[in-house]
Amino acid sequence: MVTASVHVTDYHAELERVENDIAELAPIAFAFPLKSETVTKYLYRLYQRVSLNGRLDELRSVESAIDRAIDQLGPAEDLCLLKANLNFKLHRLAETQRALQMAPALSNRAEGRSLLADIDFQTGRYSEAKKALESLIEEDRTWDNLARLAHMQLKMGGFEAADRLYLEAEEELTAKQMRSYAWVELQRGLSNAMCGQNEQALEHFLRADRAYSGFWLIREHIGDLRGAQGDEQAALAIYDDVLRRVRKPELLQKMGELYQKRGEPAKADCFFDEALAIYLKSAEFGEVHYYHHLVEFYATARLNPGECLKWAAMDLALRDNFATQSALAWAFYVTGHPPEAVDKITQALDSGVQDAGIFTKAALIYQAAGLHDRSHACEHKAAALNGVGGFHVHI
């Protein structure tokens, strides 16, 4: 018998399963005597819900619950791993390391080593990160480590190698891992977008959407691309749809930037205000994961050189890498400190990063410092990499 049915997207179906599990486990998770399997599953589901719904503020309560479980059960490896992942998601690298150290063997497990490689990359230890990942992959070619290595290759200009690794990662994924597959497709699309191959990028994004329907993250990327292609109306419509589901401040900022570009400052301000409020509230809680967004916000959305410099310096103090170095360089540039800007952008470029956005900034910084040859070289490099250009995409 064929019955009419409402189409439920893959995303909603998964979120519903997670919600159901949480509802079932919540009353018993912390019931005495504590069962480590039950409480671990409950905490993991809470974390998974945030990964799906994108509401990072909910991680505060998840973290409290993890700490409570560790307090009562001791530093079990899976609880510490969860805590480490949560911290990494929030860019708290020192806390990530501390969480791994709570269960001493964890740093030697594959999962712990992958996280340590991520930390290495985030703290500018690029060759150590690469070596660690290559070693992990030699032991076991898991899709996530292949994707990690692909990301590193991509940032350092190894576009073909990155695509090969992403493809290999996809080969490892089965029909039971469609969300992960969609995520890798997003990365492949992003790598195309980095090279200005917008049509190919869109193909990957649409394929991701077919693989795992209804996921706002995929829609957001499609919106970014539409904006980059100059179809602001389409981008606005998509962003608006995504924002109805998840109030991401960086997306609010993007909305504001689009309205600003369209000459609608009042509308832009509404979105900027809301984005800024969320950024600052998070920072008030001692969270650091929006620092880099605040740098961009004060550098582009609402120019405020002092604030830009402040957040850039704070971010770099936590994660000294080419991204934070170039952000601080840009902050020095907009605050009128050319020598410091040159110093930082040179440090960023010395990492070997191949990013059109960074080269574009470098060209302007060198130009302002009177280093015309270097400026031209960076301009050409940016053009060669063929970045997405006019529209700022957070990639």
Next chain:
Amino acid sequence: MADHNDPNAVNSIFSDVDVSAADLYDLFGYPSDDKTGREKVVIALTFAAVPEAGILDSDLLYRIQIHASPRIAWKGGDGHTLEGLLEYVDAVKDKYLGNLKTSEIRVHVDEQQRAVVRFFDFPGAGSFSTVLETNKVHEIPTPDGHSLKVYIGGRDDAFFNDLTGFFRSINYAPQFYHVPHTMTDLHELPIPKTLLELEGNYLFNYDPAEPLLGCGVKKNLPPGPYTWSGNKFKTDENGNFRFVYSGKDAQAGKNINAIILEVPIEFLTKSPAKNRIVNTWGESWVLKAANKVEGIPDHPVLLEHPWALFESSKLDDELKKYKLVDTDGQPFADAALSERENNRQLGANNFWLAPHFIKRLAHLGWGFGPSISALGLKTSFNHDNSPVSVHKTYSLALEAFPRVAKTLFQPLNMPDNSWNPKGLHIPLRRPFEIFIPNVCAIDMDTSGTWPFGRRLEDQVATRFLSMFLDMTADFNGKKYHIDLLNDQSLWDAAPIEPKTPPNPLNNDREFLKEFPYIAEPW
């Protein structure tokens, strides 16, 4: 760099994947008891009832491979050497990796739960295909004039054993404790494997206060140590040992999904009089993500015709869209000998595991051998008269081999002659022949009882343990045999509690007299 897009943002940090339809449970194979008409063989591949009994997962593909060959006796004589064994393995390897032409039955269900069944490279019929309704018995004609019986769907789990007892015997922590998924080194804990409880083995000894521990109930993993420092088996006030087994059926009331076939041997070989051994093994494959996006619509011809010829050249193109997950040939080949590691899922091609097989069997022998001796029975394993089980691992097969040579080479005695109804000169099988290659080798001149195949009613868990008995010894005036440990009189006389064979003697549901033989699901 900082876009909240790390793989773990979408990845499952914990592999809390539910039981998968790719998890193969058992492969049964034996000459059919239905002697009307042509000689037939029954083959049944069972797997996890996911999403539920009677409903199959459309992302999965199952393969049953078949190859009929003559019976070949071991030519190594009584010389039990490592070189001889490795020569045997090499010969088998050459056979299976060479030009061996296997026939194959491949099954998957579509979104409407129709089973697409394809037959590849059968000697007379070639390749053809059919689409069947699930959960029904079908008789399908073949291009060469045979008739096959096929059932694809839910049934009662035909396996009956004390799984908890087995896991207790190997100190398998995840059955009893919540072991963090990262701690893969804490599955089989470094405590001697044993059939008798060890004095002071608090992690695994039966606790009357927690009778369900390991039977679905798990505790938090204590902080350790995870070793054992005792020096004797545990005994009660009457001097009786405590058996790690309970004889209870852990699979009672559980269902499986299955592919069950009854096929004439003439369909499998053009020389049925010569090719008396039907070698068969099963595999599960899961669709790759990339191919799920594209979709693999079944060819319209397949869906519109009751059976259709099919090109076998397309075989491998299809498999490229799937990933091999599990294989099944011999019971306990993976669980007991390969430690269920994914990278050891090699099916028939498990030759490179030969050294591991020797080391693992010796490791098990140091656990089970002393247990058997303590009960007053003779063991095939050389444990230097150790009074208690020992935890010992080997890095070299050469070092392990002398300990385990007899266990590997001894012919496994059968309890009576019913296995050989024609009274033919058929050599008894030896453990190394049984497990390498990892196939169910059905001898069509026997009843097909394990190890000459595997019948539904075989208590294979207990028969597996019998490998560690010395088959040259006598019990009550009769040579040890593979069902000795099923003999209640042995346990009645043994200094042990509970006085029970290790595993149940019968399935929870009676098997059927007619196809599909396995009982209906619960």
